[in-house]
Amino acid sequence: MILSIDIGGTKTLIATFSETEPTIVEQIKFPTPHDYGDFKIELANNVAKLSTRTFSHCVMAVPGVLDRTQGIVANLGNLDWENKSIAKDVQEITTCPVVIENDAKLAGLGEARNLKDKYKKILYVTVSTGIGIALINDGIIDDAIGDAGGHDMYVEYDGKRITWEELASGRTIYETYGTKASDIKDPEIWRTISEKIAVGLIDLIALLHPEIIVIGGGVGTHFDKFEAPLMEALKGYEIELTEMPRIIQAQNPEEAVVYGCFELANQQQ
Numbered sequence: 001m002i003l004s005i006d007i008g009g010t011k012t013l014i015a016t017f018s019e020t021e022p023t024i025v026e027q028i029k030f031p032t033p034h035d036y037g038d039f040k041i042e043l044a045n046n047v048a049k050l051s052t053r054t055f056s057h058c059v060m061a062v063p064g065v066l067d068r069t070q071g072i073v074a075n076l077g078n079l080d081w082e083n084k085s086i087a088k089d090v091q092e093i094t095t096c097p098v099v100i101e102n103d104a105k106l107a108g109l110g111e112a113r114n115l116k117d118k119y120k121k122i123l124y125v126t127v128s129t130g131i132g133i134a135l136i137n138d139g140i141i142d143d144a145i146g147d148a149g150g151h152d153m154y155v156e157y158d159g160k161r162i163t164w165e166e167l168a169s170g171r172t173i174y175e176t177y178g179t180k181a182s183d184i185k186d187p188e189i190w191r192t193i194s195e196k197i198a199v200g201l202i203d204l205i206a207l208l209h210p211e212i213i214v215i216g217g218g219v220g221t222h223f224d225k226f227e228a229p230l231m232e233a234l235k236g237y238e239i240e241l242t243e244m245p246r247i248i249q250a251q252n253p254e255e256a257v258v259y260g261c262f263e264l265a266n267q268q269q
Helices: 036-049 086-094 103-112 164-168 170-177 187-208 223-235 256-267
Strands: 002-007 011-017 024-031 057-062 065-067 072-075 098-102 121-127 131-137 154-157 160-163 212-216 246-249
Touching (some): 002 036, 002 103, 002 256, 011 256, 024 036, 057 256, 065 098, 086 098, 098 103, 098 256, 103 131, 103 212, 103 256, 131 164, 131 187, 154 164, 154 187, 160 164, 164 170, 187 212, 187 223, 223 246
Parallel strands (some): 002 057, 212 246
Antiparallel strands (some): 002 011, 065 072, 154 160
């Protein structure tokens, strides 16, 4: 069996797969403790609840900047787990080899599995608390894209230079409008949000030339509310040498990460 672990800032999802079938056999979700020691205890307790506890591989999705060689997290956003030997610690819990990968990249890999037969170059952008970015080439995560996503990507907006994450993330939406994206109904607010998302997207389109873009994350689940103004905003940047790719909503936003874990585990066998 393959064990997939998706560590989120508030919740952690663990799921098991057979070696060959991309179908979840069993899954458990639990609140992510902020204390690292408490997290290890909670993870061990929940893994023990699984009907199968013998795994060939474990792939773990972590929301941060990773040192894959050392198996540690260099920077982990809302969780104070910097420089913890997370791969080694989880290996002791699961008693199987553990691979860590950035959560946005695994979500992109999970979404790409249904598109890779039609598109070779897939850009995945998750707009949630922060902004994550993944590029999938021929079904493989492109390591040239860093883990920091929109946190380290600077754009110009309204005469100011600002990170894309500070401009357009779910956190910024909440701080600006005092409400979550799910509660926004005013089309003019969505138009403004779309313009801010477009500022970063057009840079990625010009740089990476993706064939298709998948929008995920908490804000991405409301794609139907901002698809039209987003495409309108992007057209304002369109130039002759920049071909505008198709842009779609993530098909499986809740479980894309664990499906990406399954894909990566199979690629590494």
